[in-house]
Every structure is written in structure tokens, then in C-alpha cells.
Amino acid sequence: MNTVEVRNLSKVFAQGGYKVKAVDNVTFDIAKGEIVSVTGQSGSGKTTLLNLIGGIETATEGSVYIDGTDICRTAEKELARLRRQKIGYVFQDFNLIPILTVEENIIMPLLLDSKRVDREELDRITRFLGLENRLTHLPSQLSGGQKQRVAIARALINHPSIILADEPTGNLDRAMADEIMRLLLDLNREGITVLLVTHEERYADMCPRKLVITDGHISESR
Amino acid sequence: MRYLLYLKRSFRRQPKRHLTLYIILTCAFILPLLISVYRDSSAYGERQQALDMTKGAAFHIENASGEDAELFEGIDGMSAPRYEDGVIYLRFLSDEDWRDAGTVERCGELIMERIEQSGRTYLLPTAYSFDYAIESDTGDEQTVLLLLNIFIIVLSSFVVGSAYKSHLRRFSSDMGVLRSCGAENRQINGIFLTEFAVVFALSSASALILSAGVMKLLFASFLEVRDDGFAWLIFRMDPVNTALHIAVFFVVLLAVISFTLFKFGREPMANAARNDLQSSEMTKKPGKLRIKASPERSLLALWLRRTNKTHRSCLWVAVPVMTVFLFLFAYLSLDAGWVSRLPEYELTVSKNGALGGFTQEETASVERLEQVREIRASGEAQNPQSDGIYEIDIRLTSPELHEEAAALLKQLFPGAEYEIVDSQARAERGREMSTGIYFMLLFIFAAMLGFMLIIVYMKLCDYIEDSRKTIKALSTVGASNGVIRGSYIRQSLVSAGLAAALPAAGSIALFLLAANTAAQKPSVSASLICAYFAVSAVTACAFILPVCRSIRPILERKESIL
Numbered sequence: 001m002n003t004v005e006v007r008n009l010s011k012v013f014a015q016g017g018y019k020v021k022a023v024d025n026v027t028f029d030i031a032k033g034e035i036v037s038v039t040g041q042s043g044s045g046k047t048t049l050l051n052l053i054g055g056i057e058t059a060t061e062g063s064v065y066i067d068g069t070d071i072c073r074t075a076e077k078e079l080a081r082l083r084r085q086k087i088g089y090v091f092q093d094f095n096l097i098p099i100l101t102v103e104e105n106i107i108m109p110l111l112l113d114s115k116r117v118d119r120e121e122l123d124r125i126t127r128f129l130g131l132e133n134r135l136t137h138l139p140s141q142l143s144g145g146q147k148q149r150v151a152i153a154r155a156l157i158n159h160p161s162i163i164l165a166d167e168p169t170g171n172l173d174r175a176m177a178d179e180i181m182r183l184l185l186d187l188n189r190e191g192i193t194v195l196l197v198t199h200e201e202r203y204a205d206m207c208p209r210k211l212v213i214t215d216g217h218i219s220e221s222r
Numbered sequence: 223m224r225y226l227l228y229l230k231r232s233f234r235r236q237p238k239r240h241l242t243l244y245i246i247l248t249c250a251f252i253l254p255l256l257i258s259v260y261r262d263s264s265a266y267g268e269r270q271q272a273l274d275m276t277k278g279a280a281f282h283i284e285n286a287s288g289e290d291a292e293l294f295e296g297i298d299g300m301s302a303p304r305y306e307d308g309v310i311y312l313r314f315l316s317d318e319d320w321r322d323a324g325t326v327e328r329c330g331e332l333i334m335e336r337i338e339q340s341g342r343t344y345l346l347p348t349a350y351s352f353d354y355a356i357e358s359d360t361g362d363e364q365t366v367l368l369l370l371n372i373f374i375i376v377l378s379s380f381v382v383g384s385a386y387k388s389h390l391r392r393f394s395s396d397m398g399v400l401r402s403c404g405a406e407n408r409q410i411n412g413i414f415l416t417e418f419a420v421v422f423a424l425s426s427a428s429a430l431i432l433s434a435g436v437m438k439l440l441f442a443s444f445l446e447v448r449d450d451g452f453a454w455l456i457f458r459m460d461p462v463n464t465a466l467h468i469a470v471f472f473v474v475l476l477a478v479i480s481f482t483l484f485k486f487g488r489e490p491m492a493n494a495a496r497n498d499l500q501s502s503e504m505t506k507k508p509g510k511l512r513i514k515a516s517p518e519r520s521l522l523a524l525w526l527r528r529t530n531k532t533h534r535s536c537l538w539v540a541v542p543v544m545t546v547f548l549f550l551f552a553y554l555s556l557d558a559g560w561v562s563r564l565p566e567y568e569l570t571v572s573k574n575g576a577l578g579g580f581t582q583e584e585t586a587s588v589e590r591l592e593q594v595r596e597i598r599a600s601g602e603a604q605n606p607q608s609d610g611i612y613e614i615d616i617r618l619t620s621p622e623l624h625e626e627a628a629a630l631l632k633q634l635f636p637g638a639e640y641e642i643v644d645s646q647a648r649a650e651r652g653r654e655m656s657t658g659i660y661f662m663l664l665f666i667f668a669a670m671l672g673f674m675l676i677i678v679y680m681k682l683c684d685y686i687e688d689s690r691k692t693i694k695a696l697s698t699v700g701a702s703n704g705v706i707r708g709s710y711i712r713q714s715l716v717s718a719g720l721a722a723a724l725p726a727a728g729s730i731a732l733f734l735l736a737a738n739t740a741a742q743k744p745s746v747s748a749s750l751i752c753a754y755f756a757v758s759a760v761t762a763c764a765f766i767l768p769v770c771r772s773i774r775p776i777l778e779r780k781e782s783i784l
Contacts, residue, residue: 056697080697080700080705081702084699089699096695108699111513111520112517
């Protein structure tokens with residue numbers, strides 16, 4: 001069964017009277033439990049594709065199915081629920097809420113669902129990510145690698161169908177980046193589907209399946 | 223030159239922000255200027271009234287005839303007596319003599335001696351001191367107004383300073399960049415202080431023109447008083463006084479802004495360039511995050527605990543400003559109502575007590591006037607030794623006849639020993655003035671409201687702008703637009719409720735206290751209730767609208783923020 005199905009997806013941006021096709025008629029699937037990398041040069045449309053799959057941006061044409069639900073034809077409120085429950089995001093700039101502690105950032109998706117916090121699950125995730133001693137810290141008190149691990153913990157707390165990682169190693173030094181990449185691979189080994197956008201071939205090559213995007217067109221390299 | 227170049231670019235790059243500052247400064251300066259104009263006008267009116275009353279003469283001898291003037295000729299150091307309308311005027315030849323209390327006392331004794339020796343005891347001398355007649359000593363009211371003005375200037379300087387701080391924060395990344403390029407703090411401060419000086423010059427000139435224009439118009443139409451029985455009020459704008467106000471405002475503001483710049487200069491360069499405002503405000507350990515029944519409520523609780531500083535500072539601006547305005551409105555309404563209250567007895571005629579009271583024939587002649595409905599004689603109680611009546615209150619058949627009846631009474635009682643007070647004319651004048659007072663209040667309200675609204679608007683828009691990062695993160699973890707918008711609007715509603723309720727409660731308490739102190743009965747009118755509701759509604763809107771307006775584009779253009 002496929003977790004993600006992308007069908008004839010296009011996105012056109014209007015820029016000062018010109019139209020730019022960031023994603024052009026893209027079709028592919030991601031099976032449950034798969035880890036897929038998307039690579040390409042800057043401005044090739046990697047992040048736009050990820051945002052379309054995550055329902056952050058709206059498609060000009062085509063469909064994206066997450067666990068069978070077409071998110072391109074879903075109302076904003078329902079889309080927010082899907083983002084909360086089915087998709088976990090990891091961004092290059094971490095995207096943490098500066099006024100919340102590590103623990104609060106992690107449980108934010110639960111708060112938005114008005115769900116109780118499962119302490120055991122929280123402890124398991126934070127131990128797995130090595131954050132158990134950082135729970136009361138604010139993001140401003142953490143290193144880049146720690147911030148990214150908090151973002152991963154937040155992405156995992158609601159048991160999503162897929163983790164969308166947009167250049168998760170982009171703001172980190174090599175050692176930290178390797179560690180984060182190892183974490184994503186470990187998560188995948190535990191059965192979590194991962195879509196990784198990166199411009200670093202080294203990390204793309206670690207994934208069993210690699211997609212290359214050029215001027216909005218996608219091709220399968222492996 | 224480089225300052226001017228930066229200013230030119232800065233003004234062009236963010237014209238709205240500079241315009242906002244200009245309006246804030248202009249509005250902040252209007253109230254002190256209005257009080258200053260009122261103070262100058264009151265002092266000038268008082269002085270003109272004293273001059274009109276004393277006619278520049280130290281001694282007035284009333285109840286006199288032309289023949290009595292020769293009695294006061296040849297007094298050493300004094301002018302020849304001048305007779306006019308039953309009064310003899312005596313002036314000192316030199317101001318030094320008049321200033322000297324001993325000389326005035328000696329001359330007064332000499333005048334009394336001459337009156338007694340001549341047996342013309344019907345003559346009534348009055349002495350006026352030089353201070354009263356010429357120098358017009360500033361009274362308590364003037365001092366109170368001056369102190370009030372200084373207080374308003376200092377208070378509004380801090381409020382403007384806080385708005386200026388928000389303005390400077392928007393440029394903190396510029397400051398960081400300039401510092402990283404090697405600019406010294408002195409140079410950076412110079413840029414922003416020059417900018418302040420330019421905006422201050424423009425706004426103080428605008429406030430000056432606005433205040434002077436509006437007050438001149440109000441004085442010409444309603445407020446100028448040159449009537450007997452009232453304290454005179456004549457439009458006057460003392461340039462020295464006005465310049466002093468501008469200087470005080472400039473110096474206090476300069477101090478506040480310099481201090482802010484000094485603090486910015488001490489911030490680490492990375493902080494200034496990063497401009498991460500919300501996390502920099504998180505100085506103490508945050509309270510526990512609670513998960514509530516709905517996400518809006520959970521987020522609301524979070525905002526109230528963690529990011530309510532801006533709302534609190536907005537309340538610090540809105541609550542005192544609106545409390546002062548509502549109190550002023552309520553108290554001046556009471557005062558205007560009291561001044562313009564129609565009298566029970568439209569006219570009063572009184573007779574100098576030293577000459578004995580009214581005769582029965584005189585009283586009867588008043589009663590016989592066809593405009594008179596009834597009279598009330600008074601005066602015995604104040605002077606139990608005399609069996610005379612010193613004061614007659616007259617109720618007319620119709621209040622419109624007061625001028626006609628006053629003219630007839632003047633014919634009946636032409637001497638200087640009689641005084642006729644037209645209370646109906648006073649009440650009518652009071653009504654006319656109260657219209658002017660309401661217009662003045664309206665102008666003050668517009669300025670204060672403008673001041674408050676713009677500051678609150680600017681701060682709350684900046685607050686939402688500073689929350690962009692949080693909104694972005696919330697959106698990506700699955701908060702719907704409705705939940706995000708709802709939580710921020712609920713936060714504003716809490717502040718709006720406080721901003722609407724606290725000024726009303728505070729001003730009512732102050733009003734009751736003031737009415738009690740002035741021994742006046744507080745009354746509630748429909749216009750007062752309407753004013754309270756209108757001000758509360760406008761204040762509440764001031765907290766809700768900026769949040770609604772500034773959050774919409776962030777949520778609608780989600781793509782651009784992510």
C-alpha cells in the first residue's frame with residue numbers, strides 16, 4: 001500500500017508578470033515504510049514539491065493522496081488535521097516555537113488535538129533522540145543539532161504516516177548532520193516512511209530510492 | 223551629510239512607520255499645548271480684568287460726586303484726582319511708591335483722615351496693591367495647571383518613548399548590520415537622534431498650529447469671557463511659555479530615547495542582527511503549559527502566560543489615557559451643568575451695607591415692576607445688628623425679560639452703592655461656554671484617542687509581526703488558520719475587556735471623589751452614559767482590530783511565510 005501518491009502535480013508561481021513552473025506534471029508513489037530522497041539544484045523545485053505533499057502550499061493542478069486522502073481537495077481545517085495527525089515535518093531552520101520549552105514544543109501537536117500526553121511515549125521518544133536532559137530548555141538554549149532532534153521528536157509524537165524532511169542537515173556541521181541522517185535512517189528501520197529533500201548527494205545516496213528534480217520535472221535515478 | 227542620506231533612505235523605505243511616529247508625537251503634544259494656551263489665556267484674562275477694574279489707579283473712592291474730587295488734591299506722590307461715573311481715581315506718580323506697602327498704607331490713612339475731617343463719610347475708598355493691579359500674581363490655579371502640564375508631558379514622554387522603542391526595534395537589524403560594518407555606537411545613535419529631531423520638529427510645529435488654531439476658533443466662538451461676574455478668559459499664547467513646553471518635552475523625550483539607544487548599543491551584535499524579539503523577552507522560567515478542552519483555549523492560556531507583555535504595555539497606555547479623558551468629560555460636564563444651571567431667581571440687587579439697607583419704598587418699587595413675579599429679601603441674617611435689607615433676589619414672570627428688568631433696576635438704583643447681578647445672563651453665558659467646552663473636549667478626545675489608538679495599533683501589529691515565527695511553526699504542526707486567529711483574537715478580547723472596563727471604573731471613582739471634594743451632587747446624564755459606552759467600545763476595538771487586520775495577511779499568504 002502507498003502512503004503517498006502524487007498524480008500530475010503542478011505548481012505555478014506568478015512572479016512580476018511572469019509565470020514560473022516550480023513543479024511540472026509530477027507523478028510518483030511512496031510505499032509505506034520506504035525512505036526516499038529528492039535531490040536537485042537550488043531553485044529546482046525540491047522544497048515546493050515537499051510543501052505540496054505536506055499541504056503547506058496549494059497545487060495549481062494534480063493530486064496528492066496521503067493514506068488515500070486527496071489533500072488537494074481538502075478544506076483548510078481538515079488539511080490542518082491531516083498535517084497534525086498524518087505528517088511530521090522537519091525543516092532546515094528547525095521551525096521551533098521560541099517561547100516554548102523542548103517538551104512543550106514536542107507535545108504541541110497533542111495540544112492542538114486536545115489530547116493527553118502519554119508520558120511513556122514522550123520518554124521513549126526523547127530517550128531515543130537523546131533529549132531527556134533538555135526537556136525544560138528553551139530553543140535558544142540549544143545547539144543546532146539538538147534543535148533538529150527536537151523538531152524530529154515533535155514530528156514523531158503523533159505517530160505520523162510520513163516524515164517530510166526539508167534539508168534537515170542544511171544548518172548543521174558535518175558531525176551533527178551525520179547524526180541526524182543516522183536518526184532518520186533508524187526511524188525508517190522502525191517502519192516510518194520518510195521523504196528527504198536534500199542537495200547533498202552523500203545523504204541522498206544513503207537512501208534506497210532517489211528522485212532527482214530538474215526545473216520542476218522529476219526523474220527516478222534509482 | 224551621511225545622517226541625512228540614511229534618513230532620506232529610511233523615510234522612503236518605511237514611510238508609514240515614520241508617519242505613525244509623527245502622528246503619535248503630534249497627538250501627544252496637543253494636550254499639554256491646549257492646557258498651556260488655556261493657562262496663558264486665563265492669566266492674561268485675569269490681568270486684563272484687574273487692569274479694567276483698577277484702571278491703573280491705586281485708590282478708588284466710590285459713591286463720590288465731582289465736587290468731592292478737590293478733597294484729595296495735593297497728596298504727596300499722588301496724581302491729581304480724576305472723577306468718572308461716581309468714582310474718584312488716585313494714581314501714584316511712581317511705581318516704586320505703589321510697590322511699597324508702607325507708602326500705600328500711609329496714603330490710605332491720609333485719604334481716610336481727609337474723609338473724616340470733611341465729614342463726607344459716605345465716600346467709600348478702596349485700595350489696590352501694585353501686585354494685584356499691575357503684576358497680576360499667578361494664582362494657585364496657574365501653578366496647578368503648570369504642574370499638571372509637567373506631569374502630562376513627563377507621562378506622555380514615557381509613553382512616546384515606549385512607542386519609539388518599538389520603532390527602534392524595527393531598525394535593530396539595521397543597527398546590527400551597521401555595527402558589523404564598523405560603525406560606532408556614537409554614529410548609530412547620531413542617525414537615530416537626528417531622525418528624532420526631524421520628526422519632533424515637524425510634529426511640534428503641527429501640534430502648535432493645530433492647538434493654536436482650534437483654541438483661537440473656540441475662544442472666538444464660545445470661550446472668551448469679558449463679562450462682569452466671571453473670571454476673564456482671553457485667548458493668549460505666550461511664546462516664552464510655549465517654547466518652554468516644547469523644550470521640556472524635547473529634553474524629556476531625548477533622555478528617554480537616548481537611554482533606549484544606549485541599551486540597544488549594549489546588546490550583543492548577534493542579538494541585534496537576529497532580531498528574535500519573542501525569545502529575548504523570555505527571561506524568566508516559563509509556567510507550565512496546560513492542555514485545555516480546545517486548542518484555542520490552550521493557545522490563549524499560552525499567550526496570556528508567555529507573550530502578554532505587549533498587551534500589558536498597551537493597557538498601560540490605553541487605561542490611563544481613557545481614564546483621564548472620561549474623568550475630564552464627566553467632571554467638566556458636571557461643572558458645565560452647574561455653571562449653566564438656570565437660576566431660581568433671575569436677578570439680584572444689593573446695596574452697600576455701610577449705607578444701611580433698602581428702604582421699604584425701594585423694596586416696594588422693585589415689587590411694583592410688571593416683570594417681577596416675586597422677590598426674596600435677604601441680608602438681615604448676615605448683619606443681625608441692622609434691620610435693613612441688603613439684598614433682594616427677584617424672580618421674573620418670564621426669564622427672557624431679564625435684560626429688560628435689569629435695565630429698569632439700573633434706572634431705579636443708579637448709584638455706585640447698588641449692584642445688580644443678572645444670574646440669568648450668567649447662566650446663558652455658561653451654557654454658551656459649555657458648548658465650547660464640549661468642543662474642546664471633543665478635540666482633546668480626538669487627540670488622546672488618536673495617540674492611544676496609534677500606539678496600541680503599532681504595538682499590536684508589531685506583536686503579531688514578531689509572532690510570525692510562532693505562527694509559522696504552529697501552522698506546520700497542524701494548527702488551522704481558525705485556531706491560530708481565534709487564539710490571538712481571544713487574547714485581544716481579554717485586553718479589550720480590561721481596556722473598556724478599567725477606565726470606566728477608574729473615572730467613575732475619580733469623578734465621585736472630585737464631586738464629593740467640590741461638594742457637588744454627581745449627576746448622570748444620557749450624554750455621559752453614551753460617552754462612556756462609545757469610549758469603551760472604541761477602546762475595545764483598538765485592541766481587536768489591529769490583531770484581526772495584521773494576522774489575516776500572515777495566514778492568507780502562508781506560502782510566503784514558510
